[in-house]
Amino acid sequence: xxxxxxxxxxxxxxxxRIAPADAGFDPAALADAVAFAEASETPWEKDLAxxxxxxxxxxxPWNEIIGPTKPRxxxxxxxxxxxxxxASWGDPGRVDMTFSASKSYLSLCAGLAFDAGLLPDPTxxxxxxxxxxxxxxxxxxxxxxxHLLQLTSEWEGEMWSKPDLVxxxxxxxxxxxxxxxxxxxxxAAPGTHxxxxxxxxxxxxxxxxxxxxxxxxxxxxxxxxxxxxxSDSWEWHGYRNSWVDxxxxxxxxxxxxxxxxxxxxxxxxxxxxxxxLMQRGGRWGGRQLISPEWVRRSLTPCALKPVYGYMxxxxxxxAMYPSAPATGFAAVGAGSNVVWVDxxxxxxxxxxxxxxxxxxxxxxxxxxxxxx
Numbered sequence: 059x060x061x062x063x064x065x066x067x068x069x070x071x072x073x074x075r076i077a078p079a080d081a082g083f084d085p086a087a088l089a090d091a092v093a094f095a096e097a098s099e100t101p102w103e104k105d106l107a108x109x110x111x112x113x114x115x116x117x118x119p120w121n122e123i124i125g126p127t128k129p130r131x132x133x134x135x136x137x138x139x140x141x142x143x144x145a146s147w148g149d150p151g152r153v154d155m156t157f158s159a160s161k162s163y164l165s166l167c168a169g170l171a172f173d174a175g176l177l178p179d180p181t182x183x184x185x186x187x188x189x190x191x192x193x194x195x196x197x198x199x200x201x202x203x204x205h206l207l208q209l210t211s212e213w214e215g216e217m218w219s220k221p222d223l224v225x226x227x228x229x230x231x232x233x234x235x236x237x238x239x240x241x242x243x244x245x246a247a248p249g250t251h252x253x254x255x256x257x258x259x260x261x262x263x264x265x266x267x268x269x270x271x272x273x274x275x276x277x278x279x280x281x282x283x284x285x286x287x288x289s290d291s292w293e294w295h296g297y298r299n300s301w302v303d304x305x306x307x308x309x310x311x312x313x314x315x316x317x318x319x320x321x322x323x324x325x326x327x328x329x330x331x332x333x334x335l336m337q338r339g340g341r342w343g344g345r346q347l348i349s350p351e352w353v354r355r356s357l358t359p360c361a362l363k364p365v366y367g368y369m370x371x372x373x374x375x376x377a378m379y380p381s382a383p384a385t386g387f388a389a390v391g392a393g394s395n396v397v398w399v400d401x402x403x404x405x406x407x408x409x410x411x412x413x414x415x416x417x418x419x420x421x422x423x424x425x426x427x428x429x430x
């Protein structure tokens with residue numbers, strides 16, 4: 059059942075809903091999936107400043123919060139099929155921190171540069187286009203845009219008072235309990251080692267700011283969020299010390315996560331619109347907002363980490379979410395904040411503040427509820 063070309067939620071007006079049975083779901087089974095999400099709240103503190111400050115990501119002094127935070131809401135989310143709302147729970151209109159789901163929005167900013175000709179070849183060294191001292195020889199000179207987007211850069215340095223060492227040896231599977239995180243290790247050649255390192259992600263954000271010569275929130279608002287009808291309630295923050303001079307004006311370089319505060323604060327409806335945009339190959343309202351080529355690159359598995367593309371998680375071989383289709387992909391943030399997209403079944407799921415070990419169970423239940 060495919061309805062994706064038939065409906066786009068309006069910018070101003072009521073988002074159409076469809077009965078589960080009419081969307082191809084077993085109503086009772088989908089209701090069970092929603093109940094599962096509601097009952098699987100994350101164990102995280104409601105006060106996210108406390109969650110970060112008590113050392114979830116790293117111990118003092120590296121856990122110092124330098125960007126804004128906001129208390130979180132309860133479990134919430136949406137299930138869409140064909141762009142229409144089939145189910146919702148909690149308060150999907152609530153604006154919340156979204157942590158590393160912000161990275162997928164950075165990928166969109168890079169894609170806009172690719173489409174505009176500002177970034178013609180992501181496999182070329184960053185220093186060819188951004189010469190700000192951050193990609194000096196010998197080691198960092200070899201870092202390419204693709205390395206940064208795929209998290210294989212091994213970039214060495216400090217961003218906004220946080221050294222890249224903070225996230226060396228980071229293991230997402232043991233987040234909060236990994237004693238090796240922050241330990242020194244010899245750096246590999248750029249492009250030969252995959253590591254989830256927020257300092258390096260923030261280096262990409264600054265490089266994109268310098269490439270565009272304008273703030274990324276302003277850019278993505280004009281090129282993506284306004285055209286897809288997003289609200290004006292979302293915010294994308296950097297840090298108190300991440301202001302740089304761009305053409306004689308002070309512009310804040312944004313964060314690719316909420317590791318030290320900051321990042322994207324957004325509601326589930328706006329997240330869902332971005333998910334729909336990606337599901338539909340970057341096209342919305344008869345306009346190609348992101349090129350099919352960039353979408354293809356974003357969803358191409360990294361050779362070193364097949365479940366990762368250009369800052370989108372991929373369910374390659376169902377390795378990320380065994381209960382969900384291998385055709386799906388996601389923007390994923392701690393907490394858990396996830397935008398799940400499966401073009402094959404025309405399904406988008408946004409889930410907020412669900413326990414990490416329940417995410418696969420939710421997606422599995424949603425897809426199992428589909429008839430035929």
